[in-house]
Amino acid sequence: MSAPTVSFESTRPADRRGKRRLVPARQPAPQPRPVLAKAALVLAGAGLGAVTAVTITTETASQLHAAGGLATFVGSLTGMVGTYLALLMVLLVSRIPAIERVLGQDGLLRWHRWLAPWPISLLTAHAVFITVGYAQAARAGLWHQAGVLLGSYPDVLIATIGLAIMCLIGVISIRAIRSRLRREAWWLVHLYMYLALALAFAHVIVLGPAFVGHPLTRLVWSVAWAGTAGLVICYRFGLPVVRSLRHRLVVAEVRPEGPGVVSVICSGRNLDKLAVAGGQFLSWRFLTRGSWWQAHPYSLSALPQPPYLRLTVKAVGDHSASLAHLRPGTKVMVEGPYGAFTRHAQVRPKALLVAAGIGVTALRSLLEDLPRNSAPVVLLRASRPEDLVLGKEVTELVRHRRGQLHELVGSREQAAVDEWSLPRLVPDLHRRDVFVCGPEGFVASIVDVARNLGVPDEAIHHEAFAL
Amino acid sequence: MKRAPWYLAVGAIAGFAGVLGLTGRTAAPAASASKGQGSGTQGGQQGTGSGGAAPASTGQPAQATAPGGVHTASGALEQYGYGELSVKVTANGNKITNVTVPTLRTAEQYSQQLASQVIPMLKSQVLAADSARINGVSGATYTSQAYAMSLQAALDKLHIR
Numbered sequence: 001m002s003a004p005t006v007s008f009e010s011t012r013p014a015d016r017r018g019k020r021r022l023v024p025a026r027q028p029a030p031q032p033r034p035v036l037a038k039a040a041l042v043l044a045g046a047g048l049g050a051v052t053a054v055t056i057t058t059e060t061a062s063q064l065h066a067a068g069g070l071a072t073f074v075g076s077l078t079g080m081v082g083t084y085l086a087l088l089m090v091l092l093v094s095r096i097p098a099i100e101r102v103l104g105q106d107g108l109l110r111w112h113r114w115l116a117p118w119p120i121s122l123l124t125a126h127a128v129f130i131t132v133g134y135a136q137a138a139r140a141g142l143w144h145q146a147g148v149l150l151g152s153y154p155d156v157l158i159a160t161i162g163l164a165i166m167c168l169i170g171v172i173s174i175r176a177i178r179s180r181l182r183r184e185a186w187w188l189v190h191l192y193m194y195l196a197l198a199l200a201f202a203h204v205i206v207l208g209p210a211f212v213g214h215p216l217t218r219l220v221w222s223v224a225w226a227g228t229a230g231l232v233i234c235y236r237f238g239l240p241v242v243r244s245l246r247h248r249l250v251v252a253e254v255r256p257e258g259p260g261v262v263s264v265i266c267s268g269r270n271l272d273k274l275a276v277a278g279g280q281f282l283s284w285r286f287l288t289r290g291s292w293w294q295a296h297p298y299s300l301s302a303l304p305q306p307p308y309l310r311l312t313v314k315a316v317g318d319h320s321a322s323l324a325h326l327r328p329g330t331k332v333m334v335e336g337p338y339g340a341f342t343r344h345a346q347v348r349p350k351a352l353l354v355a356a357g358i359g360v361t362a363l364r365s366l367l368e369d370l371p372r373n374s375a376p377v378v379l380l381r382a383s384r385p386e387d388l389v390l391g392k393e394v395t396e397l398v399r400h401r402r403g404q405l406h407e408l409v410g411s412r413e414q415a416a417v418d419e420w421s422l423p424r425l426v427p428d429l430h431r432r433d434v435f436v437c438g439p440e441g442f443v444a445s446i447v448d449v450a451r452n453l454g455v456p457d458e459a460i461h462h463e464a465f466a467l
Numbered sequence: 468m469k470r471a472p473w474y475l476a477v478g479a480i481a482g483f484a485g486v487l488g489l490t491g492r493t494a495a496p497a498a499s500a501s502k503g504q505g506s507g508t509q510g511g512q513q514g515t516g517s518g519g520a521a522p523a524s525t526g527q528p529a530q531a532t533a534p535g536g537v538h539t540a541s542g543a544l545e546q547y548g549y550g551e552l553s554v555k556v557t558a559n560g561n562k563i564t565n566v567t568v569p570t571l572r573t574a575e576q577y578s579q580q581l582a583s584q585v586i587p588m589l590k591s592q593v594l595a596a597d598s599a600r601i602n603g604v605s606g607a608t609y610t611s612q613a614y615a616m617s618l619q620a621a622l623d624k625l626h627i628r
Contacts, residue, residue, distance in 0.1 A: 042478035045475035047478075047482060049478065049479035049486070050483065057490045133575065137578070139546075
């Protein structure tokens with residue numbers, strides 16, 4: 001198959017001659033609306049308050065004073081709050097576009113990870129406290145009571161199975177254990193969380209003190225969960241399928257860019273309607289026999305040039321290494337575009353873009369999205385000169401925007417970006433947003449340096465590539 | 468996002484206060500509604516003793532000894548597996564005319580729900596048998612036993628059988 005040679009040159013001949021571009025206008029990426037994220041936060045808080053209040057108000061003094069009443073009350077409170085937090089965790093990864101655009105997928109995942117231990121431990125506490133409370137009320141042994149609960153209370157058995165699944169997933173998500181698992185295996189097991197939550201749903205409605213005899217509460221709770229399930233189905237499954245069918249991407253060409261780095265150029269239809277901002281990424285699913293079931297996030301290394309789309313990938317894992325062997329014609333499904341690492345995040349007049357290694361991909365497309373004469377300063381860091389991939393394109397884009405490019409090549413000591421060197425390279429740092437992209441350690445160090453030099457948090461934007 | 472905890476906190480307080488406000492407004496009608504049902508099984512949580520028993524029985528001293536006339540007595544508070552209850556019985560002569568449960572305390576809602584389903588059945592068994600010798604309700608053995616015990620104690624006070 002002869003692949004077309006696609007040019008992703010930053011400046012096309014038409015530009016050089018100063019003529020108007022003939023390329024049709026691309027669909028601009030929607031503007032992030034921070035107020036929506038704030039509203040979502042207030043709503044999430046309101047839900048937490050309401051859940052707590054509902055649990056407390058259904059408790060009567062006489063129930064609390066009966067034998068086992070206190071333990072039972074603590075059990076229902078931990079159960080309700082834990083279940084609600086689990087709902088929030090699902091919402092955090094449901095890819096609601098309006099929220100994702102503001103906080104970015106890595107921001108949402110960070111919250112998801114931060115929140116994760118809470119529902120699991122609260123729900124475990126719920127099971128323990130309820131068993132203790134009922135055992136006290138029945139003046140029975142703990143194990144006997146556990147048997148009674150599992151055997152004769154409606155839906156408790158399947159909810160317990162759900163809790164066991166949840167705890168198992170919690171255990172394998174502990175960093176030390178997770179790092180020994182393959183990412184895909186962990187992710188697949190992780191999906192069983194949806195099953196665990198579904199199994200637990202019935203016993204809450206049937207037995208929960210806040211729901212028994214309260215049809216309105218029951219209705220609101222069911223609608224909240226059905227709505228969440230709807231959002232997940234719509235944005236995690238429906239929208240990607242619709243987008244993939246609309247654009248019908250296929251691999252057009254695989255091109256080596258440097259040591260272990262390849263660009264994959266995909267062709268597709270209606271790419272002028274794909275609303276993507278520079279710096280964003282998509283989750284890519286290449287429909288080959290071995291890897292159709294895995295989706296991996298890779299940044300676009302250029303804005304779409306209909307009918308082409310380009311991603312550039314460094315071989316660091318099995319999947320990224322396999323991309324070098326993709327055959328032209330391979331079908332591609334995508335999820336996204338995702339990410340808040342875009343020019344919309346900018347709060348100061350100018351920008352400083354910093355990238356290390358393969359982080360240059362997101363920087364390259366972000367740079368392309370910056371207006372002319374925006375005078376960006378670009379810092380590229382690499383250990384070896386040949387690792388500076390896409391260097392020519394970046395040079396051209398920087399020149400075109402009347403910016404400055406600094407290439408720092410060498411070991412971390414020789415070519416350090418620190419509190420001492422950064423102000424010399426970028427004297428007007430106080431007027432610039434800092435965009436950092438690269439491996440986690442590099443991103444963390446640059447964020448620290450920028451903070452120490454007085455750049456406020458809202459002007460620091462980063463996208464870390466987790467391996 | 469900056470100040471995220473504040474947005475959450477504001478929402479939480481609003482949600483909490485909102486639910487409290489709503490339940491506060493609906494609590495009063497709900498309570499009066501359950502009293503109005505009059506079978507004496509639902510309103511009895513607070514142990515007030517009135518419960519909606521037959522109007523003829525109220526105000527009577529508990530330990531009437533003479534046969535004939537309407538008499539009322541309460542049984543002992545019986546502990547059972549999932550809570551405690553007491554039974555109040557009204558008799559006209561030797562005939563049991565009404566049974567109510569003025570006190571019903573359970574630690575959790577499920578037992579409460581179960582008890583309120585079972586108590587009307589037990590009541591009809593008692594009225595049919597005209598004694599405390601009832602079969603009880605399967606699946607609610609402890610509740611049935613406690614009910615029968617308390618009922619027997621009440622009948623003993625009235626010197627009926």
